[in-house]
Amino acid sequence: MAKQIEGVYEKVYECAQKEFLAKGFQEASLRTIAQEAGTSTGSIYTRFHNKEGLFHAIVSPVVEEIKNWFIDVQESFHQKDADYQKQNMPEYSGMEAEEFVAYIYDHYDVFKLLLECSGGTEFSDFLNQLVEIEMKYTVKYMEATGDDAICKGNISPEFLHIVTSAYFSGIFEIVRHDMRREDGMLYAKQLREFYYAGFAKIYNW
Incomplete structure (x- = not known):
């Protein structure tokens, strides 16, 4: 050899x-x-x-790390009792989101590849994979806390999916617009506050 x-x-x-x-x-x-x-x-x-194997070698470690972190964070919170979840969801979600954005900037070029250059690869639906994880644990949260917004028809699963997808798409605009780290962190904070107002109404926070 x-x-x-x-x-x-x-x-x-x-x-x-x-x-x-x-x-x-x-x-x-x-x-x-x-x-x-x-x-x-x-x-x-x-x-x-092949070429896809090379692309995979570059982006896969970051994809697996962020997905595993995301699931671990969600699962850890879900293990708390219902009262804790309901009282701490806004604060916990904010800390999670801030860490998420920091991770994006720590691996900025890879996320650029994922969002803008992955067409034709297994990673082209990366964003939707994150949305599906968030949706799964949002439903778990609603079940754990007795939230009946869907049962009462205040929102539908389709609406929840659209809003969640829109939020993640919004977060990744920091990459699409090549924002500097400090600007992106501020933008992400403002975006969280914007969505928080809507979710607070839905979940009666």
Whole structure:
């Protein structure tokens, strides 16, 4: 087996991320990536199998980490008793959202890839996956606290899904608009306050 040159795959990752950001997944060229990284397309195929395998290697660690964190945070809160959940939901949700936005900025280029360059990959529905997790635990919260907004017809599951999706889409505008970290953190805080007013009415906070 040929000995791998030290640092070559770090360079491949760097050049691949640059190429994907510039052209998107579908238009990105493995030949260009290989040339920029000083290696061959054959070596990239050997290590990553294909272009999607290379894209997966770049974004998957961040996707898995944020999804696992998100589920852990939700599950931890759901383990609390109903009174605690009802009294602390606004504050807990705010802290969770702030940490979420900080994580986005810590891995900004990967989220740029996910949101703007992932068409044609398994990650093209990344945003919807987060929405589905949030929806699952929102329903759990409503059941735990005896919230009957859906039963009474104050809201519908479809409305809840649309609002949740709109909120997450709004958060990710910080990436789409290339906001600086301090501006993005402020924007996200303002967005939370805007949505909080609506949810407070729905849930009678």
